[in-house]
Amino acid sequence: MRTPERAAAVVAGALALGTLVAAAVAPPARVPNGFAIVGATVLDGTGGPARADAVVVVEGERVKAVGSRAEVPLAKGLRIVDGRGRWVMPGLVDAHVHFFQSGGAYTRPDVIDLRGHRSYEEEIAGVKRRLDATFARYLLCGVTSVVDAGGPMWNFEVRDRAARTALAPRVAVAGPLVSTVARPQLDLGDPPIVKVESPAEARALVVREAARQPDFIKVWFIQRPGDDPAAGRALLDAVVDEARRGGLRVAVHATELAGARIAVDAGAAILVHSVFDQPVDDAFVAAVRDKGVLYVPTLFVVKGYDLVLSGKFVPTAAETRLGDADALRSFEDIKSFAEFKGTGRSTADAMLKTGSENLRRLAAAGALIAAGTDAGNIGTLHGPSIYRELRLMAEAGMSPSQVLSAATLGGARVMGRETQLGTLAAGKLADLLLLDGDPAADLSVLESPREVIKAGRILSHDELRRAAGLPAH
Ligand SMILES: [Zn+2]
Secondary structure (H helix, E strand, O other): OOOHHHHHHHHHHHHHHOOHHHHHHOOOOOOOOOEEEEEEEEOOOOOOOOEEEEEEEEEOOEEEEEEEOOOOOOOOOOEEEEOOOOEEEEOEEEEEEOOOOOOOOOOOOOOOOOOOOOOHHHHHHHHHHOHHHHHHHHHHOOEEEEEEOOOOOOHHHHHHHHHOOOOOOEEEEOOOEEEOOOOHHHOOOOOOEEEOOOHHHHHHHHHHHHOOOOOOEEEEOOOOOOOOHHHHHHHHHHHHHHHHHOOOOEEEEOOOHHHHHHHHHHOOOEEEOOOOOOOOOHHHHHHHHHOOOEEEOOOOHHHHHHHHHOOOOOOOHHHHHHOOHHHHHHHHHHHHOOOOOOOOOOOHHHHHHHHHHHHHHHHHHOOEEOOOOOEOEOOOOOOOHHHHHHHHHHHOOOOHHHHHHHHHHHHHHHHOOOOOOOOOOOOOEOOEEEEOOOOOOOHHHHHOOOEEEEOOEEOOHHHHHHHOOOOOO
């Protein structure tokens, strides 16, 4: 509705340009190609207060304006999306996945060897065959960006494929893990994990990966009893130094406090996984916070292994609806195999408890947290496992708005793209979710986004379901 004030402003503006006649003969205004979500409550991803009855204008692939109805005038002809009674927020970012793993039981022969039932070659072929479906599954779950935290060199092709696929999330990747241990069972000629014996070998691997322009370098930093911490530090120093020469950040897998401390001291930008072995101390918390290290807790993944390997995995409603059917079936199939012991992982609950308490402390201290699932590992399904992870983060004691910020801005920071992604503001890429309820009041609202918007395009649920290999509604 045009208010008298605004009509007056238009007249004044026209006069300022010259005369009313000049304004009348000017070419007609272009009909804008975007749309406006009008009347929704905006959660901008920063953790700041919600903004009710707002207008979000999307033009091209970006957010053009966000504000109140008075602040954001609507151009004539602009398509209106009714946001009344709804919430709009940035798309979710899963800051830790592995596309080379399916989430099913056959995907980690180094953990449970089921190659007598399905060869690893066959498993990988299936993973590659279903890649487009996996992409679509993420979008159906409202996950508009993912970070692949390490895999074979063909990870870079996954990123390229996602970039040219309309129904795919944005994908950031690391290459093969620079590792202190080997995993020969996963080596089909392009191993996801490469053991390095010396700082020089570590540098050489970083150089080889840097040529493919990874989004970061990932180190699998396993410190076993008896390992020399100084040697571990020297290795990390070499990786961080070589990565910096290539303008790259380093993410370190260190699930024990001693290793995590070495990683932070050595200049890791990202800690993937929680400290699971013991409570973090004040010095560690302060170092993580003050150095701006991103902490990606992956609380569910260890429990995921435990549930599948103990035969107790029960899919959530979202996993039943949206999870990979082959992976879900595998959890049932293996129960009749001789290799299946049904013993699970006895340490999983203790690790989850310690990891949760450490997350609570780090979040309360103001450390930067990002939500990541480690999807692809056995029991952690691509797509819907994000909901398990967010629930565990909330149960650990993070506030709902902290959790939502970790799942948006936090992930964008892991991608190194926080100036473009992860928050809802003018000028940012329009990766958005339109929701039927308030996710800060109830995280389960995220499980059925009304609309998923990527790069300014409202995606069709039917198209996404077809791409994901799911039956139509
Ligand atoms: Zn991982």
